[in-house]
Structure formats: structure tokens, C-alpha cells
Amino acid sequence: MPAVSFQDVCKTYAGARGTLRALDGVRFDIAQGEFFGLLGPNGAGKTTLISILAGLTRASSGRVTVMGHDVVADYAAARKALGIVPQELVFDPFFSVRETLRIQSGYFGLKHNDAWIDELLQELGLADKAGANMRQLSGGMKRRVLVAQALVHRPPVIVLDEPTAGVDVELRQTLWQFIARLNREGHTVLLTTHYLEEAEALCSRIAMLKQGRVVALDRTANLLAGTASTMLRFKTDQPLPAALAGQARVTGRIVQLKAHDAAEVETLLAALRAAQVKVEDLEIGRADLEDVFLEIMQGATA
Numbered sequence: 001m002p003a004v005s006f007q008d009v010c011k012t013y014a015g016a017r018g019t020l021r022a023l024d025g026v027r028f029d030i031a032q033g034e035f036f037g038l039l040g041p042n043g044a045g046k047t048t049l050i051s052i053l054a055g056l057t058r059a060s061s062g063r064v065t066v067m068g069h070d071v072v073a074d075y076a077a078a079r080k081a082l083g084i085v086p087q088e089l090v091f092d093p094f095f096s097v098r099e100t101l102r103i104q105s106g107y108f109g110l111k112h113n114d115a116w117i118d119e120l121l122q123e124l125g126l127a128d129k130a131g132a133n134m135r136q137l138s139g140g141m142k143r144r145v146l147v148a149q150a151l152v153h154r155p156p157v158i159v160l161d162e163p164t165a166g167v168d169v170e171l172r173q174t175l176w177q178f179i180a181r182l183n184r185e186g187h188t189v190l191l192t193t194h195y196l197e198e199a200e201a202l203c204s205r206i207a208m209l210k211q212g213r214v215v216a217l218d219r220t221a222n223l224l225a226g227t228a229s230t231m232l233r234f235k236t237d238q239p240l241p242a243a244l245a246g247q248a249r250v251t252g253r254i255v256q257l258k259a260h261d262a263a264e265v266e267t268l269l270a271a272l273r274a275a276q277v278k279v280e281d282l283e284i285g286r287a288d289l290e291d292v293f294l295e296i297m298q299g300a301t302a
Contacts, residue, residue, distance in 0.1 A: 001068050002029035003157050003188035004053065009062035011048055011212075022048045023059070024212040032067075032156070035180075035189045037203030037220070039196070041297060044209040046192045047087070050161050054084050066157055080108060083155035087162045089142050093135040097126055097145055100134060101152050108153040120148040123178045125171070140167045147175060157188045164195060176202065200224075200289035208296055216296050223292050231291060232257040232268055234282040241275040244268065249294065258291065 011023040023045045030036045040046050051057035053064055055071050055078065064071045069078040092100060098117065105113040121127045124144045129137060134145065147163065158179065164172045180202070183189050193199055199206060199220075206223060208216040216223060235253045239245070249256040259265045265284060272279060 001032070002065075003032040003034065003067060004030040004190065005063075005065045006049070006053075007063040007065075009049065009052060009064060010060045011045075011052065011057070012060045022212050023052075026062070026209070026212070026214055028207055028214060028217055030188060030190060032188055033183070033186050034205060035183050035203050036191070037199040037206040038190060038192045038209065039199060039206060039293060040209035043211075045212040046209055047161065048212075049209070050084070050159060050190075050192065053159065054082065055079055080153065081155055082157050082159060083150035083153065084159040085147050085150045085161060085163045087165065089139060089146065091134045091142055091145065093133070096131050096133055097121070097137070097148075098130045100145060101148055104149045104152045110153055113152065116154065117148075117152065120151060123174070124148055125174055140171050143167050144171060144175075151182070155187070157190065158182065160189065160191045160193075162192055162194065164193065164198065172198075196289045196293055206289075208293065210297055220289070224287060224289065230259045230261070230265060231285050231287050232259055232265055232282075233285060235280040236277055238277050240277060241271060244271055244275075249291075256291070258287065 006026050006028055009023050009026040010021070013020045013022060026045070026049060038046055038049070048057060052059045053066070053071060055075050058072065066078040067081040069081065071078045092103075095103065098121070101117045101120065102113070105111075105117070118127075121130050124147055126141070126144050126148065129141060134142065137145065143163070150158065160179070163175060176198070179189060189202075191199065191203060203220055205219050206216070207214055233254065233256050236255055237253060240248055240250075240255065244257065247257060257268050259268060
């Protein structure tokens with residue numbers, strides 16, 4: 001039995017300009033104990049899919065299950081099996097951190113949960129804030145409380161929707177260490193993130209959405225192996241020749257050019273020399289998940 005199963009999920013919205021298809025036949029399973037990544041550009045349908053999984057939005061057609069429980073027909077059991085960290089900072093300003101977690105425990109019928117709450121507070125760096133009112137916390141601390149709320153009932157499936165957006169490096173490290181531990185203990189993790197280096201480091205398998213459709217679904221290692229194996233990276237203040245500009249990825253002064261082998265690397269370097277482009281900090285490395293993502297998004301059809 002998969003931990004999560006999306007079965008031909010479609011979602012349409014009726015608008016003044018006609019029907020908008022947010023999801024178009026999404027189908028994949030997430031195995032129990034898997035660390036799974038869901039990637040896609042803004043508007044690809046990731047949040048819509050998670051909203052359907054959480055029971056906040058009803059699919060137009062198709063079926064979604066969590067640990068075998070249908071999210072519509074058996075909503076209570078499906079929701080109890082989920083711990084969801086949302087994108088938005090949603091909190092009750094009238095309670096302390098500890099009170100917030102006790103109330104969240106009560107939603108799931110849990111009594112005498114203080115030992116686990118104490119462990120969550122310690123693991124997420126909130127122990128010294130346990131008595132603080134939620135209004136007094138910084139944005140990063142509020143994010144930590146949202147993570148603790150999602151985990152307070154020890155759900156078998158953890159959904160992280162952009163959990164590290166806008167947070168400091170310390171929280172990112174703390175969070176991933178704790179989530180990786182829970183995953184090793186058997187919890188299933190579904191992650192959406194725009195930090196592709198996180199997805200590459202953490203996720204064993206990845207699905208990519210584009211315009212509501214799954215355009216890639218494979219093990220992370222296979223996705224990396226399927227694109228250009230070599231990337232030429234360097235810095236320059238000069239414009240690239242037209243022959244290279246069309247295939248380059250430029251971020252500020254950093255230029256990245258893909259190559260499939262050593263001969264192609266030499267061809268690219270020769271073209272840069274011929275155009276008298278001054279190159280700094282030249283390095284040759286393997287393609288990363290960001291390279292794969294851009295290649296698939298620019299070329300995928302279905």
C-alpha cells in the first residue's frame with residue numbers, strides 16, 4: 001500500500017475567460033518511507049495538488065488516498081495520517097508556543113503529549129521560547145512552530161510546502177536534520193521547494209509538474225544522469241558571443257554552459273577565446289538538479 005496515491009487527478013476552475021485546468025490527469029504513488037520531491041514553476045499546480053491531498057480543495061475528478069484512506073470518503077482518517085507545513089505563516093496570537101502545541105494535540109485527541117512536545121521544542125530550537133506568546137516571535141520562529149504543529153501527532157506522512165522559504169540558514173539545517181531523522185525512522189516525506197539543491201540532497205525520487213501535468217517522474221540519480229553530464233561555469237563582465245548566448249544560463253556575472261564531453265568543453269573555451277571574453281573563476285563540474293529542471297521545463301511537452 002502506498003503512503004500517498006494520486007490517481008488521475010484533475011482540477012478545473014470556471015472563470016470569465018473560460019475553464020482553467022489547474023491539474024490534468026496527475027498520477028503517481030509515493031511509497032511508505034520515501035522522501036519524495038514535487039517540483040515545478042509557479043502556477044504548475046503544486047499547491048493545488050497539496051490542497052486536494054489535505055482535503056482543503058475537492059478534485060474535479062480522480063482519487064487521492066493517504067495510507068489507504070480516501071481523502072474525501074474517509075477524510076478524518078486521511079487527515080490524521082498527515083502532518084502539513086503550509087507556505088503561509090498562520091498562527092493564533094492569543095497563545096504561547098507550548099499552549100499552541102497542546103491545543104493542536106487536542107485536535108487529534110491526544111492527551112498527555114508533553115514529552116513529545118518537549119522533544120519537538122528541543123529539536124526545532126524552540127525550548128527557550130516555549131512560554132513566549134506567538135505574537136512575540138520572529139518570522140523564522142513562527143515557521144518553526146508551524147513545523148512543530150504539523151508533527152505534534154506523529155503523522156506517518158509529512159508534507160512540507162516550501163518549508164524554508166525566507167528562513168535563515170540555521171533553521172534550514174536544524175529542520176533538515178530533524179526531518180531526515182524522522183524519515184529514517186519510517187515517516188514518509190513529501191517536499192515542495194524552490195531550493196533545488198535541497199531537493200537534490202534530500203529526495204530519493206522526484207516528480208516535476210508543468211501546467212498541471214507530470215512531465216518528469218524518476219529517481220533523482222536517473223534524472224541527473226539523463227541530462228548533460230558536464231557544466232562549464234565561470235564569471236565574466238563581458239557579453240557572450242551570439243553563438244553561446246542562446247545556450248547559456250546567466251545569473252549576474254555567473255555563466256553556465258552545458259557540455260556532454262571533454263571535446264565540447266574545449267569547443268566552448270575556444271569560442272570564448274576567439275570572442276576575447278575574459279573568464280574568471282573557471283570550473284568544470286557535473287550538472288545539478290537546477291540544470292535538469294530548466295532543461296525539462298524548457299523542453300517538456302507531456
